[in-house]
Amino acid sequence: MTRALFRTIVGRKGSFLGTVGVxxxxxxxxxxxxxVVHGLRPGRNPSIGGQPMLDGVSGAxxxxxxxxxxxxxxxxxxxxxxxxxxxxxxLTGVRRIGLYVARTMALVAAVLLALLPALVLGxxxxxxxxxEAEANVNASEVGDVVWTCFLWPTVFAVIAMGIGSLLRSNxxxxxxxxxxxxxxxxxxxxxxxxxxxxxxxxxxxxxxxVTGGNHGAPIAAAAAAVIGWVALFWCAGAVRINRDEx
Amino acid sequence: MNAEPIIRLGAVTKRFGRTVxxxxxxxxxxxxxxxxxxxPNGSGKTTLIRCMLGLARxxxxxxxxxxxxxxxxVxxxxxxxxxxxxxxxxxPYLSGRRNLEVAAGFVGREAxxxxxxxxxxxxxxxxxxxxxxxxSLGMRQRLGxxxxxxxxxxxxxxxxxxxxxxxxxxxxxxxxxxxxxxQDGRTVFISSHLLDEVEKIADDIAIVQAxxxxxHGTVAELVAGGAATVxxxxxxxxxxxxxxxxxxxxxxxxxxxxxxxxxSVERVDDESSMAITRALVESGIGVAEILQRRESLEERxxxxxxxxxxxxxPEPPS
Numbered sequence: 001m002t003r004a005l006f007r008t009i010v011g012r013k014g015s016f017l018g019t020v021g022v023x024x025x026x027x028x029x030x031x032x033x034x035x036v037v038h039g040l041r042p043g044r045n046p047s048i049g050g051q052p053m054l055d056g057v058s059g060a061x062x063x064x065x066x067x068x069x070x071x072x073x074x075x076x077x078x079x080x081x082x083x084x085x086x087x088x089x090x091l092t093g094v095r096r097i098g099l100y101v102a103r104t105m106a107l108v109a110a111v112l113l114a115l116l117p118a119l120v121l122g123x124x125x126x127x128x129x130x131x132e133a134e135a136n137v138n139a140s141e142v143g144d145v146v147w148t149c150f151l152w153p154t155v156f157a158v159i160a161m162g163i164g165s166l167l168r169s170n171x172x173x174x175x176x177x178x179x180x181x182x183x184x185x186x187x188x189x190x191x192x193x194x195x196x197x198x199x200x201x202x203x204x205x206x207x208x209x210v211t212g213g214n215h216g217a218p219i220a221a222a223a224a225a226v227i228g229w230v231a232l233f234w235c236a237g238a239v240r241i242n243r244d245e246x
Numbered sequence: 247m248n249a250e251p252i253i254r255l256g257a258v259t260k261r262f263g264r265t266v267x268x269x270x271x272x273x274x275x276x277x278x279x280x281x282x283x284x285x286p287n288g289s290g291k292t293t294l295i296r297c298m299l300g301l302a303r304x305x306x307x308x309x310x311x312x313x314x315x316x317x318x319x320v321x322x323x324x325x326x327x328x329x330x331x332x333x334x335x336x337x338p339y340l341s342g343r344r345n346l347e348v349a350a351g352f353v354g355r356e357a358x359x360x361x362x363x364x365x366x367x368x369x370x371x372x373x374x375x376x377x378x379x380x381x382s383l384g385m386r387q388r389l390g391x392x393x394x395x396x397x398x399x400x401x402x403x404x405x406x407x408x409x410x411x412x413x414x415x416x417x418x419x420x421x422x423x424x425x426x427x428x429q430d431g432r433t434v435f436i437s438s439h440l441l442d443e444v445e446k447i448a449d450d451i452a453i454v455q456a457x458x459x460x461x462h463g464t465v466a467e468l469v470a471g472g473a474a475t476v477x478x479x480x481x482x483x484x485x486x487x488x489x490x491x492x493x494x495x496x497x498x499x500x501x502x503x504x505x506x507x508x509x510s511v512e513r514v515d516d517e518s519s520m521a522i523t524r525a526l527v528e529s530g531i532g533v534a535e536i537l538q539r540r541e542s543l544e545e546r547x548x549x550x551x552x553x554x555x556x557x558x559x560p561e562p563p564s
Contacts, residue, residue: 001351001352003351004347004348004349004350004351004352005348005351007344007347008337008340008348011337011339011340011344012339013339083337083338084332084333084335085335085336085337087296087301088334088335088349088393089352090300090301091299091301091324091327091329091331092324092349092352092353092397093321093322093323093324093325094321094352095321099352245296245301245302245303246296246301246302
């Protein structure tokens with residue numbers, strides 16, 4: 001069932017291959033920009049690969065991969081109901097909650113697969129492109145980037161899937177999910193003005209903390225907060241899937 | 247064969263707010279036959295099907311499918327059911343085969359082994375690798391039937407399956423449905439508003455009006471329950487009316503056109519026709535034409551469903 005749903009998610013080429021292409025393109029652009037900057041002022045920018053490239057890869061995959069993952073996630077949540085295929089999945093007799101869990105697993109796999117090519121290429125360029133010894137990166141730094149680049153998009157993809165399952169309309173699901181990620185979630189940080197403790201448990205500070213941030217809540221509390229935020233949207237979608245008539 | 251009905255509906259009612267879409271429907275559907283579920287648009291046909299398949303909850307009443315209560319045991323009930331509801335929907339960007347593989351992934355491993363057979367059964371094998379977005383409506387209908395076959399169903403529930411088919415496609419579709427019943431021994435529950443189609447496909451017919459079941463029986467019973475007349479064209483209609491009105495088996499005489507009489511009789515057959523002819527000839531009345539007339543299914547349907555305008559049934563959320 002998970003494999004079947006995975007096929008339906010990666011089969012939506014606009015969102016899936018679009019994410020693969022955009023992230024790959026962004027990594028290449030980062031490499032080209034670093035090479036040009038190095039060529040123009042090699043004294044000031046002695047390294048193309050190494051740390052500068054790792055920073056560029058991290059930013060490109062994290063941001064653009066995140067946007068792509070949100071689109072993939074929102075469509076994973078909304079598409080079957082919007083397209084009318086949901087009733088045929090339910091008609092197979094499978095438990096709705098089982099379907100939803102399988103869809104979540106398929107989505108996570110699809111998001112990781114979509115980001116993998118860019119991350120592999122980017123990390124290869126980090127080591128292959130010329131750089132000074134000072135710009136060398138170690139395994140821990142690479143691990144942090146990989147963890148960040150996978151976790152942020154995955155978290156927002158699952159949240160978007162919950163939103164998509166609630167809204168049942170593809171366009172609205174994508175729009176609201178992007179709004180949440182780029183407007184609502186940052187605005188929630190304003191809570192810290194009233195309570196720093198509570199502010200640290202908002203989604204973005206908590207995610208930052210579990211992906212290597214040095215400030216904020218204790219790591220366990222931050223992890224619990226991230227899980228709680230994801231669970232909130234995921235469960236809302238699950239309730240709707242379970243209750244709806246098709 | 248199992249004598250238990252394959253579908254058993256007990257006083258099923260479905261309301262949307264104040265609108266009653268399905269009103270106290272009770273019916274047993276026998277196995278191994280094709281039941282035509284007939285009704286005008288908006289009469290609650292699809293809503294009842296959605297309830298039977300566990301896609302919607304009933305407001306009152308009980309539903310049993312294959313001996314299992316729905317929705318309580320819906321998984322077991324649906325294990326032997328294939329269905330098209332409203333219209334078959336697919337992932338348009340995937341090929342027909344990929345779509346069936348997605349469905350098979352939900353049904354179980356054995357369903358993958360039925361995919362080729364299903365394509366062959368609906369004569370779609372040549373287009374199996376083509377993206378569904380390039381399929382015609384008729385091809386999508388057939389692909390929907392193919393998907394329904396993946397569970398090797400003993401019950402097929404098809405909601406308006408011949409919508410959008412051309413005459414040749416409809417004829418092919420009829421043959422396919424009859425083969426499911428006659429060759430495979432499956433039960434087919436087919437809803438439609440196309441009377442002619444259902445009359446050709448179904449063994450039994452149920453007619454719903456405004457959510458209520460108004461008639462249920464075999465096609466022959468239903469037609470036999472309609473008005474039976476012998477139409478005669480004579481040279482002296484007034485005298486003929488008096489002669490025929492005196493016959494014991496005649497219950498009434500109408501004159502729809504000048505020199506034409508419709509004679510209502512208990513039973514339309516050769517004996518009644520000959521008795522009418524004999525009575526007219528013996529009275530010296532010239533008979534130009536005599537015709538046995540029985541109401542068609544369409545006339546019966548219109549007669550049964552005439553009058554009350556059904557309330558609109560809300561569309562299922564999409």
